[in-house]
Amino acid sequence: MQHAETPPPQCILLAGASGGLGQALLQTLHSQYPDAVLLTISRHDIDLLGDTHQHCTAELEDPGSVAVVNGWLAERPVPNWVVVCCGILHWDKHGPEKNLRQCNDDTLMRSVTVNVLTHLHLAQALDPYLKRRSPLTWASLSAKVGSIEDNHLGGWYSYRMSKAALNMLVRNLSIEWGRKVDACRVVAVHPGTTDTPLSEPFQENIPADKLYTPTQSAERIVTVLQQLQEEDHGKLLFWDGSPIPW
Template sequence: MAGTPALDTSTESPQCILLAGAHGGVGAALAQTLCARFPQSTFLTISRHDIPRLSPTHQHLKIELENPSSVSAVQDWLFRSPLPNWVVNCCGTLHWQDHRPEKSLRECDDRAMLRSFSINALTHLHLAQALDPLLKRRSPLTWASLSAKVGSIEDNHLGGWYSYRMSKAALNMLIRNLSIEWGRKIDSCKVVAIHPGTTDTPLSKPFQANLTEGKLFSTELSASRIADVIQNLAEDDTGRLLFWDGSPIPW
């Protein structure tokens, strides 16, 4: 992690946490981790499915963030809630019925490409658009989007996985842009993308057989590591893609 972690109240004990994608494998585990780690924080969650109530302060919004109409709906919901000073977005997809990561140009399909961009990038853009008008200069903000190392252009030595790589690269650029715009707008702002490592979820299930021993992590371990990275962010980490141990990954 670059620099010394900033010891402010937003880093040590967020008053309000917003978690999007709270129904997925990592998202659900992260919801449990954050609730246990910060029991006094107001906890807001968003997903396309209902989830069980996690704490007395828990509020949930069932909505599809890839839909552009979600921007105004989420904004109205947030307007009636405490302003979150931690936002974590876990929305993402790799494969679905009738679609697997492409190995060559011949396998690329516009519909699959657009769906990948919609879920892997637009869900994060729409949440940021909903939050943006509510931000205040003197209210610290930490934003973390779950991304992927395969979205790094510099780190790509294998090729393939066109729609996933391209959509995650787009998400990474969104994070870089947000860090610059919100860095000018907010006195204390950290905006990062985090690669959680390969986690034992349905997303990684078809590809786990090729992993070497020790490279597949439980959802609980990944959630704990993500929370650690967010909690220990330094001011000069903003605008970066970080590994699950907090080390930077080249864009």
């Protein structure tokens, strides 16, 4: 990816800010853009990082959050950057399915709700405020396992299916918002395996140099956003900015 001289964001919106990677992104964005208005959303309250930081506590899984977040955004600047970290891989006694026998409707719907609907609801809340001449960069954190073409191992049904659906949402947003906003970059980003509770049960067989700290992943994601090119719009990108096939 070639470096692009893009103006620094004046307002950044980070959703899923209370998670492991979300917290690291919050610190990284605040450090690199201390003068930007920093808007965060999560299901839990978080400590504010200064006068430019404003927080909204909302359950983006809930369709009612669209109206809540929409009303909150009405009194704030239109974000130039939006980063959505919401996602889930395992919970309680549920882990990724290895075969069809382990699949059930409830776990699939839970995966779709957290991995897709949270991103959709935020997009619906933000959409009315987008302006043609106000640059927009949107990044949904996705996963390489959501790539249909890259899937050679199978398994992980619910997670793969939900991430593939998220990738399609991102693609659709890139088309609709690309018609609506002049300088628009909408992408999905695979952050790599990051040392957070999401990946913790699956780290045993990962080489040490392939398991990244939250700070490493956060800094890489921000670098990808800084260097986005016009041809990256509507694509799934690796943490180094290279494209991953859908």
